[in-house]
Amino acid sequence: MSEWDIPTADAAPDTTEDASVPPAEDGASETAAEQTEEKGKKYDTPALDKEGFLDKAKAAGWTDKTAYNYEEFQRLGGENADFHAASKVYEWKDEYGDVAPEVPELEAVLFGGEFQMRKGDHINNLDIPVSIEGPVKVDPVRDFQTAGLHPVMTANIKLCGYTETTPVQAYTIPAVLQGMDVVAIAQTGTGKTAGYLIPVLSRLMGKAKKLTAPKPNTSDPSYNPRYNKVRAEPLVVIVVPTRELAMQVFDEARRCCYRSMLRPCVVYGGLPMPMTIDELGKGCDILIATPGRLCDLMDKPQVLTMSRVKYTIIDEADEMLQADWEEELRKIMSGGDTNEDADHIYMMFSATFPKGAREMARQYMAKDYFRIKVGRAGQAHTNIRQSVVYVDQNQKREAVFDLLFQMEPGRTLIFCNSKPTVDLLDDFLYNRGLPTTSIHSDRNQREREDAIRAFRTGKAPILIATGVSARGWDVAGVKHVINYDLPSGMYGGINEYIHRIGRTARIGHQGLATSFFNDRNEDIQQELVNVLIECECEVPDFLEHLKPEEGSKIEFDDDTDEEVEEEDGAAADGDGDAGGIAVAAGAWGAAPADEGADAGGFAADAGAGGFAADEAAPVAAAGW
Ligand SMILES: Nc1ncnc2c1ncn2[C@@H]1O[C@H](COP(=O)(O)OP(=O)(O)OP(=O)(O)O)[C@@H](O)[C@H]1O
Numbered sequence: 001m002s003e004w005d006i007p008t009a010d011a012a013p014d015t016t017e018d019a020s021v022p023p024a025e026d027g028a029s030e031t032a033a034e035q036t037e038e039k040g041k042k043y044d045t046p047a048l049d050k051e052g053f054l055d056k057a058k059a060a061g062w063t064d065k066t067a068y069n070y071e072e073f074q075r076l077g078g079e080n081a082d083f084h085a086a087s088k089v090y091e092w093k094d095e096y097g098d099v100a101p102e103v104p105e106l107e108a109v110l111f112g113g114e115f116q117m118r119k120g121d122h123i124n125n126l127d128i129p130v131s132i133e134g135p136v137k138v139d140p141v142r143d144f145q146t147a148g149l150h151p152v153m154t155a156n157i158k159l160c161g162y163t164e165t166t167p168v169q170a171y172t173i174p175a176v177l178q179g180m181d182v183v184a185i186a187q188t189g190t191g192k193t194a195g196y197l198i199p200v201l202s203r204l205m206g207k208a209k210k211l212t213a214p215k216p217n218t219s220d221p222s223y224n225p226r227y228n229k230v231r232a233e234p235l236v237v238i239v240v241p242t243r244e245l246a247m248q249v250f251d252e253a254r255r256c257c258y259r260s261m262l263r264p265c266v267v268y269g270g271l272p273m274p275m276t277i278d279e280l281g282k283g284c285d286i287l288i289a290t291p292g293r294l295c296d297l298m299d300k301p302q303v304l305t306m307s308r309v310k311y312t313i314i315d316e317a318d319e320m321l322q323a324d325w326e327e328e329l330r331k332i333m334s335g336g337d338t339n340e341d342a343d344h345i346y347m348m349f350s351a352t353f354p355k356g357a358r359e360m361a362r363q364y365m366a367k368d369y370f371r372i373k374v375g376r377a378g379q380a381h382t383n384i385r386q387s388v389v390y391v392d393q394n395q396k397r398e399a400v401f402d403l404l405f406q407m408e409p410g411r412t413l414i415f416c417n418s419k420p421t422v423d424l425l426d427d428f429l430y431n432r433g434l435p436t437t438s439i440h441s442d443r444n445q446r447e448r449e450d451a452i453r454a455f456r457t458g459k460a461p462i463l464i465a466t467g468v469s470a471r472g473w474d475v476a477g478v479k480h481v482i483n484y485d486l487p488s489g490m491y492g493g494i495n496e497y498i499h500r501i502g503r504t505a506r507i508g509h510q511g512l513a514t515s516f517f518n519d520r521n522e523d524i525q526q527e528l529v530n531v532l533i534e535c536e537c538e539v540p541d542f543l544e545h546l547k548p549e550e551g552s553k554i555e556f557d558d559d560t561d562e563e564v565e566e567e568d569g570a571a572a573d574g575d576g577d578a579g580g581i582a583v584a585a586g587a588w589g590a591a592p593a594d595e596g597a598d599a600g601g602f603a604a605d606a607g608a609g610g611f612a613a614d615e616a617a618p619v620a621a622a623g624w
Pocket residue numbers: 116117118119161162163164165166169186187188189190191192193194350351471472473474502506507
């Protein structure tokens with residue numbers, strides 16, 4: 001095997017025998033045919049019957065395909081069955097002191113799952129220089145034990161198996177503990193969720209008794225949701241753009257809140273409203289929500305009040321700052337009965353943060369908010385081996401079928417740009433004996449939850465999805481992401497590409513991302529080449545002409561902010577103080593710059609709190 005942890009199949013299947021070239025799906029023009037000959041390959045799949053394809057898939061090591069079980073769906077109550085939102089959380093009783101006892105059964109569910117992600121062997125490849133800007137210096141924390149966290153939180157982190165902070169966590173933890181508004185940008189799969197949950201929840205743990213609203217004892221057998229329910233008065237609101245991400249953040253919050261007084265709840269579209277109201281009625285300190293459902297609930301003051309909220313966190317913030325969500329976001333940030341006191345802290349997180357979104361974010365944040373950027377906004381990392389192959393439009397189905405036999409079977413995520421393409425490709429691969437499932441926004445909530453569960457557990461290791469639904473997904477063991485359709489401009493462009501490929505190679509694992517390119521994708525070809533070069537991946541021959549000249553720098557459209565330069569100028573005219581600290585901190589895990597550096601590996605001396613030797617590096621250079 002190469003230095004990559006991505007095993008290929010022993011031998012690529014022989015696709016030349018019994019070849020029958022499938023007819024073009026649409027009337028391919030002569031030009032397209034010529035281009036296919038020039039750049040792309042014709043995929044000649046053996047003509048097999050259904051059984052033949054099934055045998056081929058099994059021989060390659062793919063598991064049996066399992067049809068979606070509609071009978072089981074009905075048996076479980078169809079749309080009224082229990083949803084992920086009803087998953088068990090720690091039940092706090094009044095008689096506990098500050099720390100509640102362990103509950104081994106729940107602990108096994110929360111922390112012992114075989115499908116929970118553990119950090120991989122290539123975590124050092126995430127050692128990417130961090131730049132920060134803020135009103136005060138922040139000492140990065142390298143390990144959780146010395147981070148000043150509540151003992152219950154430290155214990156929960158240990159149960160999660162986290163030993164060291166990731167670069168983004170190293171700065172978010174102390175910044176939040178100091179009570180600052182935060183914007184953080186860091187690569188996909190680098191622990192941004194824990195980066196906000198850990199410090200926020202830890203900070204609340206010490207004060208929960210004082211701050212939280214009274215909750216009923218739901219573990220009491222006499223608890224009756226009809227009579228005993230309370231109004232939800234969350235202290236923390238976390239807004240995420242998709243239902244699946246909401247469930248995932250809820251799971252991480254369930255782990256972080258274990259043995260604490262804080263009760264997490266999740267609400268999202270597709271959940272029956274009575275069930276949502278019942279769950280909130282059990283008491284809610286940490287509310288994870290999709291924006292539409294949250295706004296609906298804000299209109300029901302007997303169910304939810306935002307008057308106690310101390311922390312509002314917007315995950316996948318650049319997505320949430322788009323015009324489509326403007327109304328909802330405005331309402332969530334300052335509408336209704338939202339607590340607008342100065343003690344309300346706002347945070348935004350994402351792997352991509354285009355300049356326009358960064359400008360918009362500023363209007364919601366405190367004047368002196370803390371900014372953390374790991375590498376460049378929208379940068380991928382080198383644990384993802386990106387490959388771009390030319391595939392003519394009418395060859396894509398055969399190409400993806402062929403590709404699935406080139407790799408050792410493993411969890412594979414295939415992205416298409418439209419819902420009909422997802423459905424058609426799922427049918428096509430399923431009928432060829434492959435264990436597929438699919439997800440998009442036209443599926444009902446039960447189907448969506450089932451599809452994700454089947455993919456997570458490996459029952460259906462090939463998941464076909466539209467890109468939009470996949471932001472933030474964190475599924476252990478995803479070896480391969482395939483962009484069946486590249487996300488050209490109208491489908492989110494290069495930022496969408498970064499989020500999609502980021503479903504593999506998370507937290508120190510490695511993975512492969514293969515993208516099918518053809519003439520329809522010319523609008524992102526330059527940015528794609530830039531990303532390939534930045535991540536030290538091969539640029540294919542047909543894009544070679546877009547490589548920058550030897551010795552010249554890659555230009556990323558988005559990497560400088562005029563607003564920051566303006567801000568610098570303004571500060572210079574004013575009190576001469578640039579409004580705080582703006583530095584390029586050292587590479588994570590880099591060799592200490594001098595003997596005084598701590599073992600944490602920051603490229604500066606410990607006393608300087610991890611700032612790099614070139615501490616005076618201006619913000620503009622850091623690319624804010
Ligand atoms: N310090 C840590 N050590 C080991 N694993 C961690 C650590 N922090 C987080 N993780 C795990 O890393 C995985 C990825 O984290 P997370 O989903 O928060 O990434 P992310 O940066 O939000 O990615 P994306 O931008 O794709 O949403 C999760 O499974 C999480 O449990």
